[in-house]
Amino acid sequence: MSRAILLGLFYCSIFIGTGVSLPYMPVWFKAHGLSGAQIGLILSAPMLARLVITPLLAVWADGFAIRRTPMILFGLASGLCYGLIGLVSGFGWWLVFWLLASSFLSTNVPLADVLTLRRARREGFNYGLPRGIGSIAFVLANIGMGAVLARTGPEIIIVWICGAGLLCGVAARVLLPPDPVHEGGERPGRRDRWRGVGELLRNRPFLLAVISSSLIQATHAFYYAFSTLLWKAQGLSATMIGLLWAVGVAAEIGFMWFLEPWRKRVGAEALVMIGGLAALVRWTAFAFSPPLWLLFPLQTLHALSFAAVFMGSLQLIERNAPPHAASAAQTISSAMSGGLFIGLATLASGPLFDAVGARGYLGMSLLALLGLLGAWRLSRARPVS
Numbered sequence: 001m002s003r004a005i006l007l008g009l010f011y012c013s014i015f016i017g018t019g020v021s022l023p024y025m026p027v028w029f030k031a032h033g034l035s036g037a038q039i040g041l042i043l044s045a046p047m048l049a050r051l052v053i054t055p056l057l058a059v060w061a062d063g064f065a066i067r068r069t070p071m072i073l074f075g076l077a078s079g080l081c082y083g084l085i086g087l088v089s090g091f092g093w094w095l096v097f098w099l100l101a102s103s104f105l106s107t108n109v110p111l112a113d114v115l116t117l118r119r120a121r122r123e124g125f126n127y128g129l130p131r132g133i134g135s136i137a138f139v140l141a142n143i144g145m146g147a148v149l150a151r152t153g154p155e156i157i158i159v160w161i162c163g164a165g166l167l168c169g170v171a172a173r174v175l176l177p178p179d180p181v182h183e184g185g186e187r188p189g190r191r192d193r194w195r196g197v198g199e200l201l202r203n204r205p206f207l208l209a210v211i212s213s214s215l216i217q218a219t220h221a222f223y224y225a226f227s228t229l230l231w232k233a234q235g236l237s238a239t240m241i242g243l244l245w246a247v248g249v250a251a252e253i254g255f256m257w258f259l260e261p262w263r264k265r266v267g268a269e270a271l272v273m274i275g276g277l278a279a280l281v282r283w284t285a286f287a288f289s290p291p292l293w294l295l296f297p298l299q300t301l302h303a304l305s306f307a308a309v310f311m312g313s314l315q316l317i318e319r320n321a322p323p324h325a326a327s328a329a330q331t332i333s334s335a336m337s338g339g340l341f342i343g344l345a346t347l348a349s350g351p352l353f354d355a356v357g358a359r360g361y362l363g364m365s366l367l368a369l370l371g372l373l374g375a376w377r378l379s380r381a382r383p384v385s
Helices: 003-031 036-061 068-087 091-123 128-149 155-175 190-201 204-218 221-233 238-258 260-266 268-286 292-300 302-320 323-381
Strands: none
Touching: 003 036, 003 068, 003 091, 003 128, 003 155, 036 068, 036 091, 036 323, 068 091, 068 155, 091 128, 091 155, 091 302, 091 323, 128 155, 128 238, 190 204, 204 268, 204 302, 204 323, 221 238, 221 268, 221 323, 238 292, 238 302, 260 268, 268 292, 268 302, 268 323, 292 302, 302 323
């Protein structure tokens, strides 16, 4: 079996867990008596804490000789913590173990990205192939759990995500190659690893790349939180809403699998700018509740507003970070885009929705414009490549 497929199967082991935990854990918490405010606090806690926790975990992971070793431990630890959610009782315990489980599992994603990018460059395959396989697993897990919940109670959610976390740990051992953390085989001390983080935080192009891409990724917060409610208010059926979501994910996968030659020609900065422009167009149009016939082509822009920005940011982060800080660089980027920025945007989306309904998308358009300007400035600072 090819290396790209093996890496894709590892991404599957991560996303079959998140494909269930993200949309369905609110169902479990609600069934156990938590209020909407409590559920929102639990769900947002890992996002907001990710800026601190994931770099800490990444620096610790860089102390190992083999890349997959900490990934095995993170997978097993996430499964254990997910399982403990089902064994303890009370808001405080659930908050603690949800925070830990989500942090462990989410840290495996940027670590897998570092490994996959290096292998893709060395062996000549498209990085988007394994990552796209993971996206398919996310969708299938989401749909599958929906069908299961129609026939059984919410306790199955805990069983599933606990098993998925443990599977991720096993998959890291079985599917990932024994690549060294550092190409030269050296194992820098803790002080040297933290020095690499300090270098990153003083690296202006790196910070501009992270902030620009994070702003554009954060524009999806209002869409993730309230698009279903807004489409229902427009009179769309649950089947049609599901189809609209599927179109967005299909466009994302198609971009990762089939547009690799175009992506290489365009260059990283241009990809982020194109994605920012697509986000600006998409959310501005959504703010005016477009008709169904227009929603479908707008949903295909997910290939640019999400996938193009994601792929471009991976290149930018890798290029602007020194090799000895590659893990920390990708995890800081992940913590900003998938944590702090989208966490804050999610918190702001609730009041926007209550105050202005669909017009809240215009707040996301503003974030897209800021990210677009940042990417433009980065492209002016150095040649597109």
